[in-house]
Amino acid sequence: MVIRRKWFMLVLAVLVAVGIFPLGTVATSAGDARYIPMEVQNSGFEESAGSSSIPGWRTFSADAAKGTSVVATDTLHKSGSQSAMMTDGSTTLPLGLISNPIPVVAGETYRLTAEILVAQSSVRAYIKFFNDAGKEQLPNATALANTLNQWSLLEVEGSVPATATKAEIWFYMGASGMSKSYIDDVSLSLKTLEPEPELPVSFGEPIDLGDAVKIPLSQSAVYGKNASGENEQYIAVVGSPAVFYAVNAETGEQRFKQQLPGSDVVWAMTIGSDGNVYVSGTTNGILYRYLPDERRLESLGVNPSDKFVWDLKASYDGKIYGATYPNSKVFEYDIATAVFKDLGSMKPGQQYARGLGVTDDYVYVGIGTKAYVVRYDRRTGEKKDIAIPTQGESGTISEIQVYRGKLFVNAGSKLYVIDVATEQLLNTITYQSKISEPSPYQPNLIYYKLADTLYTYNMDTNETDKVEGAPPLPGDTAVKNHAWMTLTQGEKVGRTVLVGMAAFTDSFFFDPTDNWYRLIYPKVESQGVAVNAMEAYGDQLFLGGYQRGLSIFDLKTQQYTYTNKGFHQSEGIGSYGGKVIFGTYSGAKMYAYDPGQPLDYSEYGAGNPGLVLDIEEDQDRPFTMTEGEGKLFIGTFPSYGKLGGALTIMEKVSGDDGTVTSTVYDVYRDIVPNQSIFGLAYKDGKVYGGTSPVGGLGITPTETVAKMFVFDVARREKIAEFTPVIPGLDGPPKLIGELTFGPDGLLWGAVDGTIFAMNPDTYEIVKSKVVYPTIYNSSKYRPFYLKWGQDGLLYTTLGRKLTVVDPATLQTKQLIEGTVNLLALGGDGSVYYTLGAKLYRLPVPLKEVTLEVGSNEFTRGEDSLITVKGVLANGHEARLSESEVQITVTDPAVADVRDGALIGKNPGIAEVQATVSFHGVTLKTVPVTIRVVSSMESVRGLLEEGKAEGNIMTSVFMQLSNALAQAEHQRDKGDASKSIKHLQDMLKHLEHVRVKDGAIETGIYENLKTDIAWLISHMISM
Secondary structure, three states: OEEEEEEOOOOOOOOOOOEEOEOOOOOEEEOOEEEEEOOOOOOOOOOOOOOOOOOOEEEEOOEHHHOEEEEEEOOOOOOOOOEEEEEEOOOOOOEEEEEOOEEOOOOOEEEEEEEEEEEEOOEEEEEEEEOOOOOEEEEEEEEEEOOEOOOEEEEEEEEOOOOOOEEEEEEEEOOOOOEEEEEEEEEEEEEEOOOOOOOOOOOOOOEEEEEOOEEOOEEEEEEEEOOOOOEEEEEEEOOOOEEEEEEEOOOOOEEEEEEEOOOOOOOEEEEOOOOOEEEEOOOOOEEEEEEOOOOEEEEEEEOOOOOEEEEEEEOOOOEEEEEEEOOOEEEEEEOOOOEEEEEEEOOOOOOEEEEEEEOOOEEEEEEEOEOEEEEEEOOOOOEEEEOOOOOOOEOOOOEEEEEOOEEEEEEOOEEEEEEOOOOOEEEEEEOOOOEOOOOOOOOOEEEEEEOOEEEEEEOOOOEEEEOOOOOOOOOOOOEEEEEEEEOOOOOOOOOEEEEEEEOOOOEEEEEOOOOEEEEEOOOOOOEEOOEEEEEEEOOEEEEEEOOEEEEEEEOOOOEEEEEEEEEEEEEEEEEEOOEEEEEEEOOOEEEEEOOOOOOEOEOOOOOEOEEEEEOOOOEEEEEEEEEEOOEEEEEEEEOOOOOOOEEEEEEEEEOOOOOEEEEEEEEEEOOOOOOEEEEEEEEOOEEEEEEEOOOOOOOOOOOOOOOEEEEEOOOOEEEEEEEEOOOOOOOOOOOOOOEEEOOOOOEEEEEOOEEEEEOOOOOOEEEEEEOOOOOOOOOOOOOOOEEEOOOOOEEEOHHHOOEEEOOOOOOEEEOOOOOOOOEEEOOOOOEEEEEOOEEEEEOOOEEEEEEEEOOOEEEOOOEEEEEEEEEEOOOOEOOHHHOEEEEEEOOOOOEEEEOOEEEEOOOEEEEEEEEEEEOOEEEEOOOEEEEEEOOHHHHHHHHHHHHHOOOEOHHHHHHHHHHHHHHHHHHHHOOHHHHHHHHHHHHHHHHHHHOOOOOEOHHHHHHHHHHHHHHHHHHHHO
């Protein structure tokens, strides 16, 4: 049970508008430059030796009697507890504050920064250069601070003259007027263009783990015929890239297949008046044509409107119309002349031209993100709005059909039926996605699906009716197209039936005259769809697909163990109370999975994974979540056409026996007005959040600057809201997230290509670095992830590049080239990332390998198990099942290697060694010495084996066996010499019988001779 506690009010907290500036900033980067801090004594003026003396600094013209002074004060300060206050109350005296000399290098460039609050007039800052004699060397560098009554960061750079060896930092007020300023956080840094030393961390070559989420998802389908009269079905399967198929519609047999380069999803497909198939995707604007008679797909060029095509519809007079995004444009393609025409925006200010309906006279266009239906006159170009119940409200009109004087308008789960002539609303029907053309048996009926049930709508009576006796249709997804098809084979040959395809290409046939039903699965391959979310939990990696799909990858076995083709698009994956939580699109629905229980997916209720929370509140995309004090904190983006995300707090309620009885949750909408939540982290009763001004698709942000906020969980209110000022950024941040607390207790965050760490108590930036250009040119709908490794390093997708950061020094290393959106860390330290549909692993390098044997001493024919182990550079055990292991024995005559074990061949000594090749690293073990020995027991075993196999004559066996028994008896009595004598007799007897045909097989003879000789030698040496 879910109990919802709704919060409509804004949090009643005092909003704290704070500027956040750096404290103790380490080496930073800006563009290609790096800045290495120099030592400036008492740079924050925390040390003071009385009101008129500041350690590390000197003054001139400071005379309190004349109104001039420089003192360390706690009245105002940017950081710490003190600043330097300069007061020039004289109109005749200047005033200066000067640092102790700082060694510099001629020709180098240095940067001075200081936090300055000007209370009156201004203060000028200098970097002044001097030679060894103390004489000033020009030019110096200077900047004026004159921003009143707020802390501002002053920056100035200067190059050291050829004759200079020292620099001094000056703050100066002129003699002509009165001034007052506070100065804090002074720094001087050496600017260098040298490459930053690379972080000394390394991984093996990337391992391709294949397509992570493979499903046969299709968002479009049409039906047609080829020249031979064969019914064909045309499908575009989602993938990287998408693949176009032509199949026999009645059998599902594949007739044609071709990739659509650059396209991942195809929504738009239609049959033209020429009988050919027209297709367009969502990324490159290319219009394709498939010619069934030639079985050939060709490109017709890029449409002139926009790259994202939502719908294609054909007219009877040889035109193809396309609806596009993001400028609500429609284009026309003339089949006869092969000419494109941009018909312009159908509704300026709106982004989506989504659904199309075409008649002889008009093109009806479904608009979003505010819902409209526009009628476009094909001859005059005149546009007119057709009234619908949700006109002007947030939403998108995704389908339009026109049959028998009625306009059918899809508005989500509602179908509006409108009279074309009067433009009056006739009916509103709850349905799912698509309607059929009128029935050939009853032309007043159209068919549609809701869940797994088939319904009809009577255009004459304006009534809907459930089709009684119809079997359940595919219920987990919407139908992508209906058609009426006359079958050419099978039991229903010659009959016209209703056909349709659901999203996973499952295709049904239904005869309304007798309720005959058939379901087939066209022979199309599951495609790897782009991975949209990824998270590791325990020994499993969870991967959510774009649009649909979920896979589980076992980190130990390195195998995919589960794929769910129908699972909703995951935007974020987290954990709560020992369960994996999936935040899905659309509608911000949260699903929970218990790894300790059997898989049993339920889309609408209890299951594993099962639905645990539907946030609603116009929220759509749960990108970020964090756990703390028994609660799950969820950050979301709003739905289409909306601004203002939400912080949702979910908590399980348990009974006295510990059983979870319900889930309660609170939704705090617009916690930062008109901003979405891009990152969350929890610590000590507070949730820290980062935001993005971006809202749902189809609306322009009203804010331009991202914020951070702090939410007190106990008080249930926001206690702070501010925009951090991060050194090196060109202006305030436009998005902030992800966030994470490090082992150092600092709050770490990402702003595109910039990393920063904040004191969570003071909200001060402790350290930061612009690692990559921070220009906000990648997806605004995915945070920059931050993951702490067991090695203490921070792994991130900063700047959409797979990067590792040393939190102590801010040294970084890009681990692979190219764009990386998702990452996760395995238990052994491996880094997992995705590129499109594929999952990759960066393995930790192998450090050392060892070889052990079950026994170092064994007899002929016995085995000794070989165990090879590896240790990774981070101390974890290596998974050598992924390696090539070669075992060598220095003397193959002594022992052989079979099935992972040593097999004794002949008495002797040898060394065994393993050579292990593991992801580009080859290491050898220390050699292990083995001894293959003989014993009287092993000799008796040879005799028994030879007799059993008929390789020793009975008389010979008896003689040898008796001699061996005597040797064993004397050994047991402790008389070695007599035992050796009997063994020597055995050897003589062997030599004697060898010349007799058939007395003993040669192999048995050689083995017995070798073993007995070794025993004699061994006993003599003891």
